[in-house]
Amino acid sequence: MHNYRQVTDDLYWVGADEHRLALFENIHPLYHGVSYNAYVLLDEKTVLFDTADWAVGRQFITNVKAVLNGRPLDYLVINHVEPDHAASIEEILLRWPEVKIITTPKAVTILNQFGFQLDPSNVDTVNEGDTRCFGKHTIAFVYAPMVHWPEAMVSFDTTNGVLFSADAFGSFRSLDGKLFADEVDFDGEWIDDARRYYTNIVGKYGPQVVALLNKAASVVGLDNIKMLCPLHGPIWRKDLGYIIDKYTHWATYEPEEKGVMIVYASMYGNTEAAAEVLAAKLTARGVTNTRLYDVSSTHVSYLISDLFKYSHLVLASVTYNLGIFPPMHNFLTDMKALNLQNRTVAIMGSGSWAPRSGALMREEIEGLKRMEILDEEMTVTSSLKADNESEIDALADAIAASVQK
Numbered sequence: 001m002h003n004y005r006q007v008t009d010d011l012y013w014v015g016a017d018e019h020r021l022a023l024f025e026n027i028h029p030l031y032h033g034v035s036y037n038a039y040v041l042l043d044e045k046t047v048l049f050d051t052a053d054w055a056v057g058r059q060f061i062t063n064v065k066a067v068l069n070g071r072p073l074d075y076l077v078i079n080h081v082e083p084d085h086a087a088s089i090e091e092i093l094l095r096w097p098e099v100k101i102i103t104t105p106k107a108v109t110i111l112n113q114f115g116f117q118l119d120p121s122n123v124d125t126v127n128e129g130d131t132r133c134f135g136k137h138t139i140a141f142v143y144a145p146m147v148h149w150p151e152a153m154v155s156f157d158t159t160n161g162v163l164f165s166a167d168a169f170g171s172f173r174s175l176d177g178k179l180f181a182d183e184v185d186f187d188g189e190w191i192d193d194a195r196r197y198y199t200n201i202v203g204k205y206g207p208q209v210v211a212l213l214n215k216a217a218s219v220v221g222l223d224n225i226k227m228l229c230p231l232h233g234p235i236w237r238k239d240l241g242y243i244i245d246k247y248t249h250w251a252t253y254e255p256e257e258k259g260v261m262i263v264y265a266s267m268y269g270n271t272e273a274a275a276e277v278l279a280a281k282l283t284a285r286g287v288t289n290t291r292l293y294d295v296s297s298t299h300v301s302y303l304i305s306d307l308f309k310y311s312h313l314v315l316a317s318v319t320y321n322l323g324i325f326p327p328m329h330n331f332l333t334d335m336k337a338l339n340l341q342n343r344t345v346a347i348m349g350s351g352s353w354a355p356r357s358g359a360l361m362r363e364e365i366e367g368l369k370r371m372e373i374l375d376e377e378m379t380v381t382s383s384l385k386a387d388n389e390s391e392i393d394a395l396a397d398a399i400a401a402s403v404q405k
């Protein structure tokens with residue numbers, strides 16, 4: 001049974017939800033599923049924008065066939081070749097062998113690497129700013145390198161202002177019958193999934209996302225964009241400024257909020273107890289926008305996501321094998337890999353002998369860009385005791401002063 005949805009008078013969503021996948025990219029946990037979006041335009045010519053992961057290939061093909069309703073598929077626009085969108089291309093080529101592919105030259109290279117046998121005579125490679133007319137609709141193609149792979153482009157329908165934005169403006173979470181962002185509680189229910197998707201998947205490429213936003217503003221004109229059709233998550237037809245503002249914060253590594261996330265690494269609960277004391281002291285100083293995380297039991301994708309949200313970070317880690325506790329080290333490594341910058345950091349080391357974690361975490365943070373490390377660092381020797389009170393008070397004072405300035 002088909003499950004397509006109408007987007008505009010002649011544009012249809014033909015994607016599918018995925019609920020069974022436990023790990024997106026085999027690394028990021030999915031507790032609320034994900035959608036793979038694809039779109040069919042019924043103009044004088046028929047145009048399919050992207051395909052879907054093979055896990056949902058049957059539903060995707062069923063939807064495409066139902067929307068075409070016997071018409072041939074004339075064009076396949078490939079904005080992004082990552083297999084979560086491109087895996088079903090082969091099935092499209094088998095069913096509609098005459099279809100003409102429109103994509104970037106680099107996409108062709110990567111598709112060949114993945115083993116797709118593309119007939120060069122059926123491939124129309126487009127350059128930056130090229131347009132193609134399909135009848136009533138003229139589509140402009142805008143390169144979007146590293147958003148999130150080098151071959152990516154976005155497609156802008158100059159006739160009605162629809163932007164097929166590839167991975168940009170996407171989100172984890174399945175649609176479950178909804179289609180538009182204004183049909184869900186996006187700011188309440190979805191935003192954390194959207195942030196976790198962006199920060200972990202595209203977060204490293206902030207400058208490239210900024211470049212795409214600037215290009216969209218100058219080439220297309222932001223006011224001319226009436227609808228955002230991403231490859232994951234809901235379509236934006238209202239309040240586009242909301243999600244563009246979020247993306248602007250994330251891409252420029254500007255925190256969304258003044259707040260403190262405390263991430264602790266604790267083997268037997270003593271560093272955890274110290275982190276709890278610090279959290280209580282922050283509350284006593286009027287800093288209530290705080291979050292406390294056990295790095296051992298919180299998947300790093302959630303930590304990265306909140307790190308893009310909050311302005312301040314406290315790292316509290318036990319020393320392990322004379323180094324940083326491994327899950328905390330993994331978190332720091334991920335921060336570096338994702339180019340995280342522009343945060344204020346407080347450090348609390350701990351250990352029972354030769355406690356080195358504080359100094360080592362400081363070194364890691366110093367290797368990141370535009371990070372401020374507060375001077376009031378402290379070390380917990382085995383456990384926090386009454387004679388540590390002045391130190392932890394000083395740390396809480398410094399964090400509170402920084403948050404409240």
Ligand code: FEO
Nearest residue numbers: 082084148167231
């Ligand atoms: Fe959703 Fe970069 O693929």
